[in-house]
Amino acid sequence: MFQIKAAAALIAVVTVAGCTTGGHTATVISSHPASPTASDPAPETSGKSRGGGVVARPASTAFPLEGRDIRLVRLGEQDIALQFELFNGTKETVEPYDLGMGLIERDFKLVDIPRATAYDVQKKAGFDGRVSENQYEEIAPGSAATITAVFTAPPPDATKLWFMTDVLLPVEVPIQPTGSTALVDDPVLTGPRSDQSYVNTLMCTSEGAEGESSDTPVVIKLPSDVLFEFGKSELTPAAQAALDDVEDQIGSAEGTITIEGHTDAVGDDPSNQLLSEARAASVQAALQERLGGGSTFNAVGFGESRPVAPNTNTDGSDNPDGRAQNRRVEIRTGDMTAAGPPQLEARPLTDDLAAKGATARVDSAKRIGGHLLTTVTLTNPTSTAIEVPQESGLTNPIDRSTGITVADRTGMLRSSVCTTGGELLEGFSILAGPPTGQFESTGSHLLLAGESVQLWGFYAAPPAEVTTIDVEIGGLAMVAPTPITG
Known part of the structure; x- marks a missing residue:
């Protein structure tokens, strides 16, 4: 554009x-x-x-x-x-x-x-x-x-x-x-x-420093609202273009690729936990099909336990924009270590x-x-x-x-x-x-x-x-x- x-x-x-x-x-x-x-x-x-x-x-x-x-x-x-x-x-x-x-x-x-x-x-x-x-x-x-x-x-x-x-x-x-x-x-x-529809996902990518692996770790955040319909875990047609962009970003990555599913606070905890796990699994399957077997895939759901924005306003009313930020999928490449990330070069x-x-x-x-x-x-x-x-x-x-x-x-x-x-x-x-x-x-x-x-x-x-x-x-x-x- x-x-x-x-x-x-x-x-x-x-x-x-x-x-x-x-x-x-x-x-x-x-x-x-x-x-x-x-x-x-x-x-x-x-x-x-x-x-x-x-x-x-x-x-x-x-x-x-x-x-x-x-x-x-x-x-x-x-x-x-x-x-x-x-x-x-x-x-x-x-x-x-x-x-x-x-x-x-x-x-x-x-x-x-x-x-x-x-x-x-x-x-x-x-x-x-x-x-x-x-x-x-x-x-x-x-x-x-x-x-x-x-x-x-x-x-x-x-x-x-x-x-x-x-x-x-x-x-x-x-x-x-x-x-x-x-x-x-x-x-x-x-x-x-x-x-x-002429609707696209806004994809934001961050990279860490190289650690013991020769590959640079990558973090990609994707909105659930484009990937999935409300309350569902099947990928939408619009999700395919977003995952094509993900493939372009991490296509040569080796090692572990972790897919994290997150939800907002609407609904009960057990339902949100299951939904986040199912969504992470759907993204894993789609990426695995695209990237092949060169990496180890790990799908995990966190439900509503890791919000990045308030689900409600200070007066207790609903915060739709905050909930939208919490409905997300995060894709990470590279193995997690207890020592923490290495210094950016x-x-x-x-x-x-x-x-x-x-x-x-x-x-x-x-x-x-x-x-x-x-x-x-x-x-x-x-x-x-x-x-x-x-x-x-x-x-x-x-x-x-x-x-x-x-x-x-x-x-x-x-x-x-x-x-x-x-x-x-x-x-x-x-x-x-x-x-x-x-x-x-x-x-x-x-x-x-x-x-x-x-x-x-x-x-x-x-x-x-x-x-x-x-x-x-x-x-x-x-x-x-x-x-x-x-």
Whole structure:
């Protein structure tokens, strides 16, 4: 999704203070440097527009678009509509198509973070999506156009979703009920619709340090709500794609693969225990079929005994988002030892962007629905444009030893950006404008003189007792110890 036109993957590497990177020394920086200048993107990602609705602000100071008055409205039981005003704050005309907001290239998602579920735009016919047909209409400077898209509806107990796209910062939007008058009429609101769900699992992967085994231990968390129907242990059709992604992550692993099943607190303890065991066994069988006999598999259920979020609120009322986080399956590779995890090793960080004069600042690391939203501001303080190509140490989408990761030095786990349907749940904005031609993307790779862009990514959150995380930034040779908020 996000990296088709923009320059790619915010996956990074890890290092520690004083390690060398190709003859250069990695720098430990503060995550709270001097106050940002007027041209810096603000760390917060959501707010209120002048009309009272949610606004998504521009990720790049050089390309000031805004999503204004963002609303989500249920269309009966099956669908939900996203609608917003795309405001052009630039000095040139823009077209939705060039921003990935057209009928075919639909570069935006709705994501239910607590339920670890992502929704893509539905299709209506052929390759066309259920999106406004104004993709080629020019939006003049200082003007706005209404963008509408239709997605599969989340469960009834979901009350908000995150809206994510390339050129804007991610925002959390409340869901309005069926019948709300907030929507402007658009033909896509009434169909036709596809029978497919266009729903994917949000998969978050963490890696430990190598121990006695030559394989790096891996921890993968998957939501039960996509893997299973309510109260059942048979895998859903949507689960197959998620397990394909798991296979890609651990396909070469040897040794022990442990599958843990967990439930929320609805129902009695014995029933939840049996359900968690049955679900773990189903995932084990599916993985064993995919991976073959090179590993030893171990399925175990913990029922409701190991929650990661409160099942109820402080006043005793139900907490649907908390319960959703507790309904999960965790997959671990590597043998468990009483000695505890080995220390995370340092990894070299490139400084190719720093050598061009670019600087970076970690804005925040915030807990949201069992995940960690990390934001980093990349700035060009020089007098000339800086190219940020796909093969840079910050953005290489193929080499997973580059980019941005977060390291938990308590649990000794390093986390890469979460994925959904094989796509990274992160934003590397179109830096200076849309592509310069049909098959060119020069504009998206240039960080103009004096401008900044805010990068964001969702990661697996460390346990609640962990209060600081190391944010590791490739291309800048930086490691930033950062307090966790939220």
